[in-house]
Each structure stands twice: as C-alpha cells, then as structure tokens.
Amino acid sequence: MTASILTVDDSASLRLATRIALTGAGYTVAEASDGVEGLAKARSCRFDLIITDLNMPNMDGLTMIRQIRQLPIQTGTPIIFLSTESDDGLKQQAKAAGATGWLVKPFQPEQLLRITQKVLAR
Template structure:
C-alpha cells in the first residue's frame, strides 16, 4: 500500500487531505510542520509527501531541501499544496526539488488524480 505523509499547519486542511486520501485507499500519516515531517520521514519511508509551503518552525520549501539531501528521499515525489500560486514561488519550489504544485482550494478528485499520476 502506498504510504503518504500529509504536512500542513492547518488542522482542517490536513484532516481533509488525510480523509480524501484514506478514502481513496492510501495509507496516510500527518505532520503539522516541516520539522515534525522531517523527523517522521527519517523514521518511516514514504512513497509520497504532500506539504504546505507556509508553516511555522520549518516551511515546505526548506522541508523539500532537507528531504532531498537524504538518499532515501532523493527521488520520492513531493507535492506542494498551498495558496501560493506565483511563478516565483513555484520556481523556488522546483529549484528545491518539489515534484509538483497544487493550489488551494482544490477538488478532491484533482488531488487523488495528481497523487496517482506521480506515484505510478
């Protein structure tokens, strides 16, 4: 079963993402910031990470940079789920190693389809 880590400081967004993905048959863990996500990723190998950009303690871009330095996450898909939609922010994410970008608000079907596309 595909293991996913959902990272967002907003409880409601995180719970919604977890619900949508579990309903689609995925095994989903959650973290409330980049620091907690990095610790979790060092203990458990995930097939995909979904992360917000703006979070306390460690933001999503820094999380991507930190994960990409770990050999076990060099090629793991990392999708950013954020309200940030500027070209500059997307380019910053891409340079850090983000695989893709989903802008909030999003449709549940779009999230599931994107997740399936990047893990296949």
C-alpha cells in the first residue's frame, strides 16, 4: 500500500512541484491551500505524512499543527514544515507545536523525497 500524504501550502506552484515529486515516487497526494482547509482534510482522512507551509492566510502552519495534534485520527502522523523561514526560534516553536522536521524552500525534489522516506520509515 502506498503512503498517503497531505500537502498544505497557499502557493499553487509549490503544491504542484510537491505533488509532482511525491506522486512520481509513488505516493498518493491530497492538497490544501491553507491551514483551515488542511485541518478539515486532516479531520476527515488519516494521512501517513503531512507537509505544511508556515505562513498561509486564514490559518498558519503552527496553528494548524497544534490543532491536528489534538485529532485522534492523526495520532503519530509525522508533520514536516516546508517553509522559506529557517530561524532557529521558529524551528523550536514548530517542534513544540508537534512538527517532526523542517525543510527550507526552495527545495530540491530529492531533498523532499529523502526526508519523506526518512519520516515514513519510523
């Protein structure tokens, strides 16, 4: 069975690049354009991995992660931040909120696949 991944980002071009990389590696990908939509999808379907942006309209990634971590359906689901931000303070906030890892944009598809394989192997 292939892993199911939710990507949450307000940039359509980034969602496309992420989807191409992940589906090309055989993963099933669902998409959301902001934290509100991402949270709604996380409430309705179990994912093997969630990849989210930090800065988005309507609900930012930190708030979304905090709320996802309260959902029994997503218990233990790894969450990766994919963001232009690389500040250590933000990384600590993300970890405290429940993020599993951090990948800085722009990214190479190989980087995304490497971190995806690493967190899914846990």
